[in-house]
Amino acid sequence: MTSRLIIDTDPGVDDAFAIALAALSDDVELLGVTTVFGNVPLANTTRNALRLLQLCGRDDVPVAAGAERPLVHPQAARAAHVHGSDGLSGRSAALPEPERDVEPGGAVRLLVSLLEAADGPVTIAPIGPLTNIALLLAAFPQVKDKIDRIVLMGGGVDRGNSTAGAEFNVWSDPEAARRVLVEEDVPRVMVPLDLTYRCAVDTAWLAKLAGTGPIGAALEALTPDYLASYRRSLGWDGIVLHDAVAVAEAISPGILRTESYPLEVDTTFGPGRGATLVDRRLPGLRGEGEGTVAPGAVQVAVDTDVAGIGEFVLGRLTR
Template sequence: MGTKLIIDTDPGVDDAFAIALAALSEDVDLLGVTTVYGNVPLAATTRNARRILALCKRDDVPVAPGAARPLVHPHPHEARYAHGADGLSGRAGVLPEPARDLEPVDAVTLLARLLEQTIEPITVAAIGPLTNIAALLAAHPRAAERVGRLVIMGGSLAHGNTTAAAEFNIWSDPEAAQRVLTGGEVPCVLVPMDLTHRCAVDSTWLARLASSGPVGAALDALTPDYLAHYREALGFDGMAVHDAVAVAEAIRPGILRTDTAPVQVECSHGPARGATLVDRRAAGVRASTDGAATGPFPEIAVDTDLDGLRAFLLERLGGEK
């Protein structure tokens, strides 16, 4: 088996695509899925994750629910405006019921257990708010040593999507994101929305997915509310698949081109709350002007072969060769 992977997620339509991408990839050993509040409340994100795994016939994968709110401050609102009332365009109920029960432990306990049970490094894809991951690092520092890479979908280099400054996942729990991205405990790859917007798929791509078979058709059927939101946001008939882009990097390291730079998260309560401040100045300039630390810094995904990435996603989700 190839990449050993755990996904921490808040499904969400693009999260559903990301889970399916891992679940359907033969070169991925999907060890577990943990859930967090975010696009919709925790009960809904947990249900959605379990049903996507059932759709992919992956009832072997354990699922544990995690944080229902941020570390410190209340969560202002979910992203129902993009994902629909149930997180899957109102269509969660048509997905198959899972055969496997929820794990009798919380997400942080499952994460720690899976990490401690495996000798070789594990990749963790964090594609929702980072509350569970921050709690893991605080409560189980030895488990952090088993994380080979933490691939995070979140942040932005230019402007936000939830506020003028902040991307949704980071804005949902800036304190957790600050802990994870600046603590230096695990190697981080940050996949910001600047790149994931550029990786958006169009109606032709979605039609090919829908015609690929039962799983592809079921995934496409989850997109109407999300697609309607992104037609307006993107200005064409298509949608962003943010989280699937991050999981693609988790599965195939290097499919995204990265730079390395310090990252800070704005945790004030002003208009910039949740902004990711990526210092892309030359290292010598940073050191000479503000005494910046030498790292380890996160890798920031900045580019990819767009057509190659879309082909990779379609191949894995739809079985295209």
């Protein structure tokens, strides 16, 4: 069965693997890619997305540039210290020059046109800050019926990475994240740090990827700065493919085990700003008036076959 998919992204090394995962999967109809500020500025994320699609031989996929800043408050910090100055370990220029330019009109216009034209439900996989998706749902609620699921990489249950409690994508625009995760009723799957860290891959995995051909070698070559960063946080030589884990669920529903929870996003200016507060209490123990899990609760990915995820991603990237 073919999955219709749109990726919203801020490439980013893990985004690069996620885009390639979708672009190289025969059972995915990749309708489009939209870009957003995040790991690096919008100009970089957009150029990276175009080059990655060109690497994968997918210049048939339209790309549109989206939000260059958060909805309300300035982005606190970018992630060049993790992804390199250009988002791809300083190696984006080694990727092929794109033969296709960005679509006119911007990301939200492209999202609306792709959803309206689709002949069936579409999954959206936001793997950067949620600004574009918040704008889409606020300004064009009529397209929600065309969205099958929003499968996003972001948030944390028991941890953060930008702060003790906040994951980078949510922390970059908490107001947008709250709009999507708390205020909307579109089916949503949140793939948090707690699970993606468990799906880290080692340098042997990267070596296998590099040995499979030009695309695998090019992807592995984007990882040195990312690998150096994760060597410090993991304590061993490996990388975390955060966004590829979310895209794996987007294209193969059920590869991650999820549980339904209400949640809140902290949009205050204290130390918890950007944290996702997942209410894992039994329904009867939630506060007065909260009752049972509401239909609008978010599916939170809590478990998977960790080795199987690595095999799934590697297999798709090396077909």
